[in-house]
Amino acid sequence: DVILNYMSALNMVRAFVGINIGTNVSDLPSASDIVSILKAKKIQHVRLVDSNHEMLVALANTGIEVMVGVPNNELLRVGQSRPTAADWINKNVAAYIPATNITYIAVGDEILTTVPNAALVLVPALQFLQSALLAANLNTQVKLSSPHSMDMISKAFPPSTATFNSTWSSIMLQYLGFLKKTGSSFMLNAQPYYGYVKGQGVFPLEYALFRSLNPNSQIADPNTNLFYTNMFDAMVDATYNSMKAMNFTDIPVMVTASGWPWHGARKEPAADVDNALAYNTNLIRHVLNNSGTPSQRNNQVSTYLFELFSEDLRSGSVSGESWGIMFSNASAVYSLTFEDVATASTDSPALHGMFCVANSSAPHSALKQSLDWACGPGSANCSAIQPGQPCYKPDDIVAVASYAFNDYYHRTQASGGTCNFNSTATISSTDPILGVKQK
Numbered sequence: 001d002v003i004l005n006y007m008s009a010l011n012m013v014r015a016f017v018g019i020n021i022g023t024n025v026s027d028l029p030s031a032s033d034i035v036s037i038l039k040a041k042k043i044q045h046v047r048l049v050d051s052n053h054e055m056l057v058a059l060a061n062t063g064i065e066v067m068v069g070v071p072n073n074e075l076l077r078v079g080q081s082r083p084t085a086a087d088w089i090n091k092n093v094a095a096y097i098p099a100t101n102i103t104y105i106a107v108g109d110e111i112l113t114t115v116p117n118a119a120l121v122l123v124p125a126l127q128f129l130q131s132a133l134l135a136a137n138l139n140t141q142v143k144l145s146s147p148h149s150m151d152m153i154s155k156a157f158p159p160s161t162a163t164f165n166s167t168w169s170s171i172m173l174q175y176l177g178f179l180k181k182t183g184s185s186f187m188l189n190a191q192p193y194y195g196y197v198k199g200q201g202v203f204p205l206e207y208a209l210f211r212s213l214n215p216n217s218q219i220a221d222p223n224t225n226l227f228y229t230n231m232f233d234a235m236v237d238a239t240y241n242s243m244k245a246m247n248f249t250d251i252p253v254m255v256t257a258s259g260w261p262w263h264g265a266r267k268e269p270a271a272d273v274d275n276a277l278a279y280n281t282n283l284i285r286h287v288l289n290n291s292g293t294p295s296q297r298n299n300q301v302s303t304y305l306f307e308l309f310s311e312d313l314r315s316g317s318v319s320g321e322s323w324g325i326m327f328s329n330a331s332a333v334y335s336l337t338f339e340d341v342a343t344a345s346t347d348s349p350a351l352h353g354m355f356c357v358a359n360s361s362a363p364h365s366a367l368k369q370s371l372d373w374a375c376g377p378g379s380a381n382c383s384a385i386q387p388g389q390p391c392y393k394p395d396d397i398v399a400v401a402s403y404a405f406n407d408y409y410h411r412t413q414a415s416g417g418t419c420n421f422n423s424t425a426t427i428s429s430t431d432p433i434l435g436v437k438q439k
Contacts, residue, residue: 015287015300017338018045018065019325020257023052024311027328031058037308037330038064043338047106047256047304051092060099067104067256067304068092070125072115075108078128079121085128086135094136105129105144106187106256112168113151122146123174130182145179147187147256150195153238158221159228159295162238163245176248185254188239191306192231192279193260193319196270207231209260209275210282210379212417218377226294229377232258232283233293236301240293252299258283259306262333264319271319277334280305280325282379284338291376356409356419357428358401370421371401380408401425 021034029037031054038046039062047067048055059066070078070088078085093102107126112119126144133139150156152172154165164172179186196208206213210230213219218227219234228234232255239253260279264271287303310324310333325336358367375382384391385400393399405425409417419425 013300014290015302016045017284017287018047018067018302018304019043019338020047020049020304020307021055022049022307022309022311022314022324024313025309025328026312028309029328029330031055033330034308035059035062035064037326038062041336041338045302045304047104049109053092056092056096056100056102059101060096063101065101065103067106068102069106070108070129072108072111072118075111075115075118075125076121078107079118079125082128082131085125086132089129089132089136089138093133093142094138097138097141102142105142107144107146109147110149110151110189111146112171113149119168119171123171123178126175126178130178139182143182143184145184145187145254146175147189149189150191150235150238153242156195156238157234158223159234159237159241160221160223160226162241164242169246173246176243176246176251179251180248185252186239186243187256188236188253189257189306190232190235190255190303191258192235193270195231195235197268203231205270205275208270209278210286211278212412221294224295227373227377228294230282230286232286233377236293237295240296240299253296253301255301255303257306258303259323261319261322262310262324263322265317268317268319271322273334277336280336284336286379289379289381291379294377297376355428355431356402356405356425357430358398358405359424359426360398362424364397366422366424367397367401370424371397371404374401374404374408374421378404378408378412380404380411382407406431 031052034055035058044063045065049069050071051068056066078088093105096102107129108118108122111122126146129144130139133142133144152164152168153162156162192208196203196205203219204213207219208231210232213229218229220227236253236255243249243251260276261271262273262276283303283305287301290300291297292299293301305325307323309326309328310322312321314320324333326332374380382404383389385403386392391400391403405419405421409419411417419427
């Protein structure tokens with residue numbers, strides 16, 4: 001019973017990490033080459049910015065789940081004409097299913113904050129496209145939604161008081177009603193890079209990069225006493241609370257774009273390779289750890305990394321061209337694995353023979369709180385202490401907490417993680433799993 005509460009999230013539908021494929025690239029690889037890259041990296045979910053037919057053909061019979069997009073410049077036509085919407089579904093979706101595993105359509109991208117003159121046709125576009133999916137008997141296979149930026153939320157911190165910008169209240173009510181009725185997800189583009197830059201020093205860089213904050217210096221929501229160890233979770237919870245403020249619950253949040261630029265201008269010092277590698281590695285680990293967010297432990301946040309290739313034709317800032325994990329010649333900007341890195345060993349050689357274990361004299365209530373933090377915000381891999389797993393000991397919270405503390409410490413020590421847990425843990429030479437002293 002001690003473990004069940006905070007382990008329940010691991011029994012839910014598992015979250016995935018996919019990737020965005022943009023097209024503002026001067027020398028974009030062929031569709032078949034792109035699919036070869038996806039297979040080599042074991043990426044099972046992709047988001048296309050449009051419905052490129054060569055890509056849809058190349059993705060056939062791969063099993064890869066595909067999100068196609070209705071580009072912003074097509075939204076007005078689709079949202080003003082039911083026959084046009086039906087034609088769009090027939091040509092760009094129905095024609096490729098079932099060989100190509102299309103599961104989502106992103107209708108526009110950040111329409112309300114970037115193309116406000118198209119705002120009034122957003123919900124009609126969703127409704128017309130949904131009617132076309134129903135007519136083609138594809139409404140259970142393919143879900144519709146529309147990605148929004150964090151600019152839709154007036155004041156995102158603290159998350160508990162977040163609300164959508166009231167300018168869009170009537171449209172958001174219709175949009176959320178559509179998602180609820182069709183069983184779809186709220187699509188969010190969550191970019192802590194921009195949150196960090198706009199914050200101008202309010203939040204530490206470590207907080208934006210998922211790097212370890214000492215448990216004593218976490219960022220708390222004063223209204224809920226929930227602790228936030230990273231900005232990504234705070235953005236997702238702000239979205240859940242904005243929906244709740246409009247009386248909508250049980251609509252899952254899916255993050256349709258999140259990443260970090262690897263290069264920037266002199267006035268963009270946070271955009272560098274080290275930070276991009278740290279953010280994306282930690283994001284993948286966090287999502288695949290299935291820990292949910294502080295206010296939504298049981299709601300997993302599937303996320304599409306932004307992005308596969310750096311888009312050198314993208315206008316704007318230097319950093320805006322530099323979000324890709326690869327160059328267009330298919331060489332890597334930095335090495336990234338999309339498999340469950342939680343199962344990979346991340347031990348530091350310097351920690352050999354050292355273990356972080358629970359303090360047996362600490363109150364059980366304090367140990368429970370620290371264990372909850374380690375398996376949740378701390379992103380320790382706690383799968384082995386679930387019921388039915390080899391290290392599950394329902395009546396021994398010291399042993400179970402020791403397992404989680406040690407996993408967290410060995411993962412994060414190199415990036416500043418400590419063995420403290422509000423004084424409920426200590427360094428030992430006895431392996432908490434084996435119960436034996438190391439020579």
